[in-house]
Amino acid sequence: MDSLSGLAGGFAVALQPLNLLLAFGGVFVGTVVGMLPGIGPINAIAVLVPVTLATGLSPESSLILMAGIYYGSQYGNSISTILLNVPGTASAVATALDGYQMTKAGRAGAALSTAAVSSFVGGTLSVFGLVLFAPLLAGWAIRFGPAEYFALMIFAFSALSTFSGGSLVKGLASTAFGLWLATVGLDPNSAIPRYTFGQLQLLDGMDFVVVTIGLFAVSEVFHLLEDTERGRAVAAVAGRVAISVKEIARTGWTMLRGSVLGFVVGVLPGAGGTIASFLAYGMEARIAGDSGTFGHGDIRGLAAPEAANNAAANGAMIPLLTLGVPGSGTTAVLLGALLGLGVTPGPLLIQDEPDLFWGLAASMYVGNVFLLVLNLPLVGLFVRVLSLPRWFLIPGVAAIAFVAVYAVNGSSFDLVLMTMFGIVGYFMRRLDFPLAPVILGLVLGPIMERNLRRAMALSDGDWTILFDSPIAIVLWVLALASLAGPAAMRRWTIVPAQRPPDRDH
């Protein structure tokens, strides 16, 4: 029972007063920023996590703060999805289906509490899964050599390119753009400057904070300027905020099923949350059959995707922490932040930094509890934040972005770069290029290059080493399948366009 004693140690870390306070603060701020229409969780994380880095807290404490922000922003996203019908991420679209219908029917209070409870259930169960399975996967991943890692990253890239929404070609273009950005700066092996155009500031390479904030937050600020419609009416939160025991009982099995499904899908790379929430929604609708009012404000139609989404968010932490390979845009940002803290996730993380790993797992529990305790009573306050005018909220987020970027190196050159990336991101949005693969490419690029070169050094330049082991071959096949799968499925079956393709392995 290594896991149990580890977890006990983790709770000792997570329950220190400072860390409790940080978890609380992270959940609170994350909820507020993640809730803002048009800002959403990934921007919240992109802007807030670098601020965490700049505070000079210990890695454990920073991670706890980040976990709080991560959770809070997910739930904040649910709030605006349910009340305003503006899902900030693709994974919240399923939440909007019945959540917004409940709001329209005057049951916003019940909808928000259901979302909080099912997020809690999904989150808590999947942290349990994380504690159980992460050490197993880590034990297995120790056998990965450079060739296997290289294949694994190819798989992560192809999966995210395929499932990031929109066309595969554009997803690949974004990934390649990110990989190219990763090569800017001094080459680590030969100290040859690449793509620096004689700029001293580029020798260190592109800082992921600058790129992330530019691509996501700044481009969003530009983009929202075009969206001139103002005064989106915030639906009045009518009805009880507290959820009745009877209703919880009604959704109990739904939440459990959603959590398990979400966790399993979340572990696989790709847009886990989106697929998980739609699969859970579809599954519940099928189970309910005629007895359900899905699409017209069925409480189960809200509980299922919320539980699945949160479980998937935690499931995605497993490949991130044990393999160092993020499966989504959000976890890619977290990976960048971890590297910034001097923590290298990988199979050895659990052994080498037990305090950090178990502290994080424990603080995920704590964060979940806070989410529930904080949100049930404070929902009214959060709703009032939503009614603040946009001319105040969005420039405010921009100001925080300035601080975060400036804090990286204390240089205003980074602000120029950030603005450039804002402009690039703005055009990428206009042309429907997904942004998340860029970050994945940027963060994984150096790791991928290192493993490729290491593999080549081991084999004296023989490329066949990349296809030499069974694990590597399986990963290559998976990568090819994820690229070809959706296209093939479209050809052979008539899939309704609004559902993402099911994945069968």
Add this chain to the structure above:
Amino acid sequence: MALGTAAAAEASTFDVAFLTDPVGPKALPYLAAGILVAVGLRMAWRPAAGGGAGARSPARTGLAAAAFLAYAGVLPWLGFFVSTTVVVAVLSELYGAPRPHGLVAAALLTGSLWVLFVHLLGLPLPPGALWIR
């Protein structure tokens, strides 16, 4: 069409970029450039539909971008407080804030950020070279 040209332009800049890459470790740049060129050609050959809805207010977006760049330029001189207040106020104005409110809110917000980061978190923000001299 806009998409096709954008993709082609992107591909061509990368063509140039990998030619200027010095000899040596360039497997990854080649890989990235290769994918970009292939994808660019694919899009130029068969431009995908979607995207590219015309900007309703290119002037305002341009102004915002210009304000951000100017901000980076004056930050070391005017310091965090003055420049951030100004840029946030400009942005509020672009987002349609009523006249005096935007400026006041910007000053208050910047002030509280300053207190939070400099005094509570000990993060150095530029005070402004002009005022120190």
